Amino acid sequence: MSPGIPVDHALLLSAALFGIGACGVFLRRNLIAIFMCIELMLNAVNLAFVAFSRAHGTLDGQVLVFFVMTVAAAEAAVGLAIVIALQRHRDSVDADSFDLLRF
Amino acid sequence: MDAALFYLLGALALGSSIVVIAQPNPIRSALALIVTLCCLAGIFGLLGSPFIAALQVIVYAGAIMVLFLFVLMLLNVEPERGPGRSRQLTFAAVALAVALSAQLGSVLVRGDRGAGVEGFRAPSVDMARVLFSESFLYAFEAVAVLILAALVGAVVLAKRELP
Numbered sequence: 127m128s129p130g131i132p133v134d135h136a137l138l139l140s141a142a143l144f145g146i147g148a149c150g151v152f153l154r155r156n157l158i159a160i161f162m163c164i165e166l167m168l169n170a171v172n173l174a175f176v177a178f179s180r181a182h183g184t185l186d187g188q189v190l191v192f193f194v195m196t197v198a199a200a201e202a203a204v205g206l207a208i209v210i211a212l213q214r215h216r217d218s219v220d221a222d223s224f225d226l227l228r229f
Numbered sequence: 230m231d232a233a234l235f236y237l238l239g240a241l242a243l244g245s246s247i248v249v250i251a252q253p254n255p256i257r258s259a260l261a262l263i264v265t266l267c268c269l270a271g272i273f274g275l276l277g278s279p280f281i282a283a284l285q286v287i288v289y290a291g292a293i294m295v296l297f298l299f300v301l302m303l304l305n306v307e308p309e310r311g312p313g314r315s316r317q318l319t320f321a322a323v324a325l326a327v328a329l330s331a332q333l334g335s336v337l338v339r340g341d342r343g344a345g346v347e348g349f350r351a352p353s354v355d356m357a358r359v360l361f362s363e364s365f366l367y368a369f370e371a372v373a374v375l376i377l378a379a380l381v382g383a384v385v386l387a388k389r390e391l392p
Contacts, residue, residue, distance in 0.1 A: 131235045131275060146243070146246045149326035153319060169266060173272065188278050191278075192356075213304050
């Protein structure tokens with residue numbers, strides 16, 4: 127492999143993507159957009175796993191990525207079902223309109 | 230060559246992820262997220278995990294994002310309008326996110342590196358061997374049950390309420 131990819135830079139990219147995703151969760155109002163930002167954060171974590179898997183030369187990191195992906199798929203299915211149920215109830219997908227449990 | 234492609238895909242992923250959080254129209258931000266996920270798939274491939282790269286395209290960009298777009302179009306979601314978040318809140322959120330990623334970055338970069346292998350590459354056959362090995366077999370089966378539970382849960386949650 128020619129010059130090779132520095133693992134540090136992959137890890138920094140992962141941290142930056144995680145921060146962007148977190149910023150989106152703080153700022154977006156649409157429930158589905160918040161969900162997409164969470165998927166972005168999960169992907170940033172996956173990138174860190176793959177980079178460490180390369181750094182160590184083992185497959186364990188990639189197996190963890192596999193499990194993270196399955197859990198993300200399950201989470202997306204259940205979460206979007208909840209969004210549909212909420213929309214039916216309140217006719218809105220704006221996070222600000224669901225504040226019944228707010229202190 | 231590999232390094233140049235990595236930086237190109239990384240910059241593209243960062244740019245499209247900023248579009249994801251800045252775009253008021255959720256459908257456009259879903260499309261930008263698909264671009265991000267495909268760039269990340271390319272990076273996974275460059276980092277020596279072709280199996281994960283393929284899964285990323287098939288499961289994430291294919292299945293999960295189609296589900297998102299389907300729900301967005303089913304509910305006919307409108308772009309976020311109105312005043313939006315206040316200036317102070319936006320500033321606080323950005324500052325918090327920058328602090329979070331700086332801290333994460335410093336912790337990750339200082340993490341344990343292990344031996345490291347030159348030109349590491351994990352073929353899919355090896356992945357299958359590890360997934361079905363003694364150490365991960367039960368976790369693998371448990372994940373199958375989790376997916377089934379999520380399937381049933383999603384159907385029950387999204388079902389119209391009985392009279």
